[in-house]
Amino acid sequence: MALLEYTFDSPENPGLNRSIDFYNGYLAYQNGMKELHNQMNKVKKHLQMTQSFTENNFNDREGTPEGSPEYQQMAKAFQDTLDKIKNPEKTPAEIEKSILALAKKTDDFCKSAKDTNDPTEKSRLLGANVLKNNLPQIINVYRQLRRNVSMVSNETGENYMNLPLSQVKAKAFALEKEHEDDLEDMPNWKSKPDFQDAKKVSDAQVKLRTSMYKLTKTFVSNFNTNKGIDDYMTLKPKMSMTDMAKYYLCKKKMDEIHQPGITPAEARTIVEGFNPAKFKKEYEALAKNPNFIRCVKQNPKNGFSKWESIQLQTDVTVKAIENEKKNEGYQRTSHFMVEKYAKKIGFSYMRGAKQNLAHHLDNLYQDAANLMVQDILTNPKNRYVAESITMNPAERQLLQASALETLKKGKIFDNVTPQKATMRLNHLQEDPTMMESAVKSFNQKREAMQKQEIANKQIMRIRPKQQIRFAR
Numbered sequence: 001m002a003l004l005e006y007t008f009d010s011p012e013n014p015g016l017n018r019s020i021d022f023y024n025g026y027l028a029y030q031n032g033m034k035e036l037h038n039q040m041n042k043v044k045k046h047l048q049m050t051q052s053f054t055e056n057n058f059n060d061r062e063g064t065p066e067g068s069p070e071y072q073q074m075a076k077a078f079q080d081t082l083d084k085i086k087n088p089e090k091t092p093a094e095i096e097k098s099i100l101a102l103a104k105k106t107d108d109f110c111k112s113a114k115d116t117n118d119p120t121e122k123s124r125l126l127g128a129n130v131l132k133n134n135l136p137q138i139i140n141v142y143r144q145l146r147r148n149v150s151m152v153s154n155e156t157g158e159n160y161m162n163l164p165l166s167q168v169k170a171k172a173f174a175l176e177k178e179h180e181d182d183l184e185d186m187p188n189w190k191s192k193p194d195f196q197d198a199k200k201v202s203d204a205q206v207k208l209r210t211s212m213y214k215l216t217k218t219f220v221s222n223f224n225t226n227k228g229i230d231d232y233m234t235l236k237p238k239m240s241m242t243d244m245a246k247y248y249l250c251k252k253k254m255d256e257i258h259q260p261g262i263t264p265a266e267a268r269t270i271v272e273g274f275n276p277a278k279f280k281k282e283y284e285a286l287a288k289n290p291n292f293i294r295c296v297k298q299n300p301k302n303g304f305s306k307w308e309s310i311q312l313q314t315d316v317t318v319k320a321i322e323n324e325k326k327n328e329g330y331q332r333t334s335h336f337m338v339e340k341y342a343k344k345i346g347f348s349y350m351r352g353a354k355q356n357l358a359h360h361l362d363n364l365y366q367d368a369a370n371l372m373v374q375d376i377l378t379n380p381k382n383r384y385v386a387e388s389i390t391m392n393p394a395e396r397q398l399l400q401a402s403a404l405e406t407l408k409k410g411k412i413f414d415n416v417t418p419q420k421a422t423m424r425l426n427h428l429q430e431d432p433t434m435m436e437s438a439v440k441s442f443n444q445k446r447e448a449m450q451k452q453e454i455a456n457k458q459i460m461r462i463r464p465k466q467q468i469r470f471a472r
Helices: 014-049 067-084 092-111 119-147 165-178 196-213 217-222 230-232 239-256 264-273 276-288 292-299 305-332 334-339 351-359 362-378 382-393 395-410 418-430 434-470
Strands: none
Touching: 014 067, 014 119, 014 165, 014 196, 067 092, 067 119, 067 351, 092 119, 119 196, 196 239, 196 264, 217 239, 230 239, 230 305, 239 264, 239 276, 239 292, 239 305, 239 395, 276 292, 292 305, 292 382, 305 334, 305 362, 305 382, 334 362, 334 418, 351 362, 351 395, 351 418, 362 382, 362 395, 362 418, 362 434, 395 434
């Protein structure tokens, strides 16, 4: 996931909004860590009540360990996690490692004690099961808290979400000091952190994972907000193109719900809008997209991030064409395009207008083809065509040629009056049949061109060997 970035409108005050968000993110992060510690400590107190001496197992300096070896190991791992969560000098990597180790030890104890008849062990098992059921959310909340400060990196490029909380605090105070003059005029700039909001967001994130788990156990089991998008290209050996498309879209959807600063309402909307059947159709369609296939095959290590870049560039391409259409305005109308070549006097065409139009027939077909190309590229249904042209701008000439051939093959402007040409041009913009034919022709031309490119590369690989042989 791309980390949160900001663009600032005021050159006199660069970074102010980011600094405010970072400081408030730090407050939410710090408050959340205290809440996590308090919630986990409640389970610890329950376990301590089952012991003769409360600090046994949790403090190496106290007495003789109590309970089974599995229980002792779980208690020790539990205390290690509590200590690390409370210690602002510990790195996120150390804390996550400790939580995962606790999850393993807790599971081991639950398995060892599941058939016990001992009342004390049963009580411990009750607390362990509560801990086991809450650990997935605990680690998820922890990761979400860290993302609140992901918009800032230090001088060496390390993101603060991956640094100890003590360093996050120091940076937050430094940014507050840097902007103190501006912040004096903003008395309410500090927001009160609400841990329950973070928990509600986490609940929604877990629900989305549960829904996704039915579609892909592999992705959900390996998902981590700290992983880059290209890390998901090699989740398992010999991945199919359907796997690639599925994991790419899963990562996009999970990034959406894990974005920094997301509200509970926004997270809930994402969960409620997730339809597994519809999502399956989306990744199956992407798996058949020739551009996606081409991108992933040509970039086996960073194909997903390349595809991300292509999508952004395609958005720019489509937006530019939409602006072009908007700027052309009246010049795009059928009346204007026909009248250029068949002159009008007032409301009537000049005598000989039909013959005059015939003399400029090629120009009219070319204008109509340009119009068709613009409409094809700005139609969401033809997104993959816009992607193709973004990946290889030369392919726009293929689309132009396909549109022109389709129009001429239909002879829609041949031997017609200017009035009839206008009507047919209007029909062309309303009827998708011609555009679909042009797109089909474009696909055929593109496939042929790509096959020729592959053949040319193979010839170039063979030629050097032949030249060496002749030289001997």
